[in-house]
Amino acid sequence: MRSREIGAATFLALVGLVALVASTRLPVGTVHQPGPGFFPLALAAGLLLCGGALVVRALRLEVPVAAPPASAGPPLRRGRAVATLVALFVYAFAIEALGFTVSTFLLLTFLFLVVEPMRWWIAVGSSAFTAGASHVVFKVWLGVQLPVGPWGWF
Amino acid sequence: MDLAQNLLFGLQVALQPMHLFACFIGVFVGTLVGVLPGIGPVATMSLLFPVTYAMSPTGSIIMMAGIYYGAMYGGSTTSILVNIPGEAASVVTCLDGYQMARKGRAGPALGIAAFGSFIAGTLSVLGIMLLAPPLARFALDFGPPEIFTLLLLGFTMIAYLSSGSKLKAIALAFLGFFLGTIGLDPITATARFTFGTVTLTDGVGLVPMIMGLFGISEVLLNIEESTKQEVFETRISGLLPTREDWKQSIGPIGRGSVLGFFLGILPGIGAIIPTFISYALEKRISRHPERFGTGTIEGVAGPEAANNAATGGSMIPLLTLGIAPNVVMAVLLGAFLVHGVQPGPLMIKEHPEIFWGVVASMYVGNAMLLVLNLPLIGIWVQLLKVPYGVLFPLILLFCVIGVYDVSGNSWDVVIMLVFGVVGYLMKKLDYEPAPLVLAYVLGRLAEESIRQSLLLARGNLMVFLSRPLAGTFLVAAILVALGPALLPAFRRVVGLAKSGGDSPR
Numbered sequence: 199m200r201s202r203e204i205g206a207a208t209f210l211a212l213v214g215l216v217a218l219v220a221s222t223r224l225p226v227g228t229v230h231q232p233g234p235g236f237f238p239l240a241l242a243a244g245l246l247l248c249g250g251a252l253v254v255r256a257l258r259l260e261v262p263v264a265a266p267p268a269s270a271g272p273p274l275r276r277g278r279a280v281a282t283l284v285a286l287f288v289y290a291f292a293i294e295a296l297g298f299t300v301s302t303f304l305l306l307t308f309l310f311l312v313v314e315p316m317r318w319w320i321a322v323g324s325s326a327f328t329a330g331a332s333h334v335v336f337k338v339w340l341g342v343q344l345p346v347g348p349w350g351w352f
Numbered sequence: 353m354d355l356a357q358n359l360l361f362g363l364q365v366a367l368q369p370m371h372l373f374a375c376f377i378g379v380f381v382g383t384l385v386g387v388l389p390g391i392g393p394v395a396t397m398s399l400l401f402p403v404t405y406a407m408s409p410t411g412s413i414i415m416m417a418g419i420y421y422g423a424m425y426g427g428s429t430t431s432i433l434v435n436i437p438g439e440a441a442s443v444v445t446c447l448d449g450y451q452m453a454r455k456g457r458a459g460p461a462l463g464i465a466a467f468g469s470f471i472a473g474t475l476s477v478l479g480i481m482l483l484a485p486p487l488a489r490f491a492l493d494f495g496p497p498e499i500f501t502l503l504l505l506g507f508t509m510i511a512y513l514s515s516g517s518k519l520k521a522i523a524l525a526f527l528g529f530f531l532g533t534i535g536l537d538p539i540t541a542t543a544r545f546t547f548g549t550v551t552l553t554d555g556v557g558l559v560p561m562i563m564g565l566f567g568i569s570e571v572l573l574n575i576e577e578s579t580k581q582e583v584f585e586t587r588i589s590g591l592l593p594t595r596e597d598w599k600q601s602i603g604p605i606g607r608g609s610v611l612g613f614f615l616g617i618l619p620g621i622g623a624i625i626p627t628f629i630s631y632a633l634e635k636r637i638s639r640h641p642e643r644f645g646t647g648t649i650e651g652v653a654g655p656e657a658a659n660n661a662a663t664g665g666s667m668i669p670l671l672t673l674g675i676a677p678n679v680v681m682a683v684l685l686g687a688f689l690v691h692g693v694q695p696g697p698l699m700i701k702e703h704p705e706i707f708w709g710v711v712a713s714m715y716v717g718n719a720m721l722l723v724l725n726l727p728l729i730g731i732w733v734q735l736l737k738v739p740y741g742v743l744f745p746l747i748l749l750f751c752v753i754g755v756y757d758v759s760g761n762s763w764d765v766v767i768m769l770v771f772g773v774v775g776y777l778m779k780k781l782d783y784e785p786a787p788l789v790l791a792y793v794l795g796r797l798a799e800e801s802i803r804q805s806l807l808l809a810r811g812n813l814m815v816f817l818s819r820p821l822a823g824t825f826l827v828a829a830i831l832v833a834l835g836p837a838l839l840p841a842f843r844r845v846v847g848l849a850k851s852g853g854d855s856p857r
Contacts (some may be wrong), residue, residue, distance in 0.1 A: 206781045208521050217530055220545060230811025234537035239797050241530040255519065279576040283773065286568075286748065290765040292758075306745050313575065314741030324742075329609055330631035332749060340403070342757045 201254035211249025217242035278313050285309065297347020298337065303329035356703075362712030365705050371713060374407065378415035379717045382422020383724050386439045386734045387430050388743065393423040393439065393676050395567035397683045399750050401559050401690070409691035410706045414713040418689050420680050421473060421663045421714065424623065425536050425721045427580050428465035429732050430471055432458060441623040441659040444631045448644065448651030459464035459590040464601050465656040465724040467593065472609040472657035473718040476664025479613045480671070480711055484700070488672040491697035492756055497803040497815050501825035502624035503798045508832040510787055518836070522786045528791030529798070538800045539807075551763045558686045558857040560677075560755045560764045561792065564771025565778075565785045567751045571744050572776045591726050595650070601653035604634050608657030614826060615658075616665025622786075629656035640774040664714065670695055671707060675794065679786050682793040688853060 221242050224235025285308050292301045306325035310316055336342040356607065365371060385396045397419050404412035427439030432449035452461040494502070511521045534545045535555030546552040593601065611633065612626040635644045635656040644651050667684075669677045676682040676698030688695045693703055701705045725732075755768045778785055809815035817823045831838075 202781055203760075206777070206783070210527070213527065213845050217852075222540065224544060226812075229813065230806060232803055232806065234540050234542040237802075238530060238533045238544060240527050243532065245523060245526040245530060248519060248526060252519055253524060254680075279572040279776070282572065282575060282744075282748070283769070286752075286769050287766070289752070290762055290769060293752075293765070294762050302749065306749070309745040309748070310741075314739075316741070328746065328749070332753065336753055336757075342402070342753060343760045344753070344756060345762070 200256060200259045204253060207249055207252030207256050209249075211246055211253055212245075213247030214242050214249050218246055282309065282313055287315075294345050295347065295348060297335045297348060299329050300349075302332060307337035330344060356573070359481065361704065362708030362710075363715075365410060365709030366414070366713035366716050368713065369629050371407070371411055371709065372716070374411040374415040375418050375713045375717050376720060378418020379422035379425075379720050379724060382424075383426035383721065384735070385419070386423035386426020386428075386442075387735055388438060390569070392566060393420050394562060394679050394683060395570065395751075396423070397680065397687075398559050398562040399567065399754045401683070401687065402754050404687060405595065409688070409693050409703070410709045412687050412691060413706060413710050414717075415683065416684050417710060417714060418717045420684075420723075421660060421717065422721060424656075424659045424663055425466060425469050425725050426732065427659075428469070428652075429462060429729065430736065432461045432652070433733060434467065436734060441627055441662075443624070444627045444655040445525055446644070447631070448648050451645065451647030452649065452652065457647065460593045460597050461652050462729055463591040463593045464597060464728065466591075466722055468478045468608070468653045468657040469660040470718050471605050471720050472612060472661040473664065473721075474715065475609045476566040476613045476616075476661040477711060477714045477718070479661075480664055480667055480714075482674050484668055484707075484711075486565065486670065488697040488700050491673050493821070494673075495698065495819075496801040496808065497819050498825065499820045500798060500801040500805055501816055501829065502673065503675065503678075503801070504796055505825045505829040505832065506669075506677065506794070507791065508829045509619045509626065510790060512832050512835065517782070521781050524783060524785070524788040525791040527780060527793040531561075531788075532792045532795030533799065538768075538796060539803050549763075551759075551761055551767075556767065556792075557755075557758060558683075558793065559758050559765055560768035561707065561771050562683060562789060563751050563755055564768040565775035565789065566679075568768060569771025569775030569779060569785075570730050571747055572772065573779060574740060575744055591729065597649050600649050604630070604650045604654030605657040608635060608654040608662040612658035612661030613665040616662030616676070617668050619669065619675070622666065622678040622679040622680070625759070625806040626658040626662045630654040630658035671699060671710075672697060674699075674797075679789050683789055685793060692721035697751075717731070 218239065221235050221239035224233040224238065225233035226239055229236075242338030272306045285305055289301055294302070295301075296304075303325050306328055307321055310321035310325060311318060333344075337344050366375065371727050381400065382393065385393060397416050399418065400415070404415065407415070423439045424441060427437060428445045428449065430436055430438030431445035433451050435446050437443045437446055437452040449461045449465065452458065457713075508681055508801070509527060511518055511525060528732060532555070536553060537544055543553065596676030608626075608630040611630055612623070615622065615629065616624045631651060631654060635641045636731040638650060640646065640648070663680075665825050666677050666681050669675045670681045672684060674685070674694060676685045685695060691708060693699065703739075743801045751768065752765055755764050756762065758764065775785055777783075806813075815822070
């Protein structure tokens with residue numbers, strides 16, 4: 199817990215530092231006549247200060263002497279969250295190249311098969327139906343500008 | 353007389369077929385997401401954001417508001433039947449609602465939750481009608497200095513009232529403000545932190561940010577948890593509360609409504625805190641406090657009324673001052689701005705059809721919700737049995753389509769996913785995302801108003817103190833900010849004075 203708190207606070211402080219450096223490249227102006235960089239600079243300084251204070255506070259947290267007791271709740275299935283996230287990032291980049299319908303079919307099949315296992319033919323069938331139905335509803339019916347991909351029509 | 357005329361005008365607007373349909377879709381979807389745990393009104397409102405482009409401003413706001421108060425109705429169903437809050441503001445309803453269901457009184461629990469919400473919703477609409485116009489007239493005198501100092505007061509209150517660490521809330525508010533500065537500078541149009549990309553010229557999109565922080569992160573958290581929800585299997589009968597139930601509930605409903613409405617107006621409160629206060633209040637004044645937690649109807653009626661009244665209360669700062677007191681209202685503010693309508697003191701005059709139409713639609717929506725939540729309760733119970741494994745890919749798909757529709761740019765999908773990871777980590781590390789989003793939404797207005805103030809006052813910083821209203825807001829903000837530090841010292845001084853006075857001479 200302590201190391202996670204320190205990590206999060208350090209990250210915030212680092213973001214503040216990077217923002218501070220980036221803000222100095224804009225015209226800052228004065229307190230009486232602030233320029234485009236004035237507020238970003240002040241905000242970045244505030245973030246850096248708060249992040250620093252959070253790091254100090256986290257460092258003061260007591261280190262547990264013994265290993266923390268196992269939590270009473272059921273175990274987390276973190277792999278599923280990571281797999282979903284990776285699939286979504288791949289999908290975000292594939293959507294322009296493959297088009298909405300094909301990439302959505304592939305994403306849903308992956309999620310149905312890997313993240314929440316079900317029989318393959320149910321997964322493929324449900325994905326094909328959902329991808330097709332969302333194509334009709336969003337693209338044809340509601341006119342949402344979704345990418346078409348190399349096949350031209352879906 | 354004016355009030356009746358205005359309400360009649362509002363009803364004419366709200367009862368137009370398209371607005372009736374928008375209201376129905378809003379409350380229907382609101383109930384749906386309220387019932388389903390894991391997706392809240394904020395994520396849903398941002399999800400439907402793009403759909404509103406094709407609608408009139410009035411229709412859009414009617415639908416968006418419907419989602420918010422509809423979710424308050426739906427949230428109680430899951431709390432009572434599954435013991436999992438369908439929506440964060442229904443946490444307290446679990447305590448006695450689920451116990452009532454276990455005792456075979458699921459029907460009256462659901463019934464009083466719906467009737468309590470209806471009464472509170474109606475009373476809060478009445479409150480908006482009475483309070484908003486005079487407040488808007490008062491706010492007409494506001495210039496940039498008043499707006500800036502009021503925003504400052506709002507932010508200090510949000511940090512002061514945030515549920516977790518104040519320092520974390522302040523740090524995230526700074527980060528939110530900073531993210532708001534990305535894009536073109538509001539005064540000189542200089543590009544700031546855009547890295548030469550077109551995607552960031554308009555700034556970080558509100559829709560990808562909210563959907564990532566609230567929608568994607570919730571899905572990620574839900575799918576890694578292996579708990580299975582079990583619907584309490586009981587025949588739901590006798591939805592109409594008995595005379596005895598009414599006798600016990602009417603006081604809590606009245607108190608919950610008043611409490612929820614007035615607390616809802618304050619920045620940073622939202623709909624959750626009033627439910628806890630209402631529960632604590634009912635327990636304290638009850639003749640049988642020991643019954644609370646074992647399935648007493650007062651423990652359902654009070655908090656359910658409070659969360660619905662709070663939704664009405666929180667509309668007041670938005671409609672009269674143009675300031676969003678919580679994240680849901682920030683999304684609603686975004687919906688107004690997308691349609692070129694600036695909510696604030698001039699809105700009642702410039703767009704009376706929107707103001708009175710939305711207020712009247714809340715009456716209509718509350719009546720619709722009563723029908724949706726009582727006779728149709730069986731449908732919602734069936735819905736709770738759909739496995740999350742089937743639901744979550746669909747929720748993710750809607751998030752992607754929603755974001756893509758706004759800009760037609762797949763980089764916005766990537767931005768949403770990045771915020772999804774950020775939101776997921778924030779929840780794991782006890783960082784509340786609300787201050788970040790609120791600061792982001794209001795940051796631009798804050799920067800604009802402070803720079804306009806300084807331009808008008810030729811750089812004289814005293815402009816924030818010399819104007820009476822701005823000065824009052826500024827002093828109040830300083831007191832709220834320094835309150836936690838000054839209070840112990842003040843108590844010590846008072847304690848010393850008392851002990852000095854009491855000591856024998």
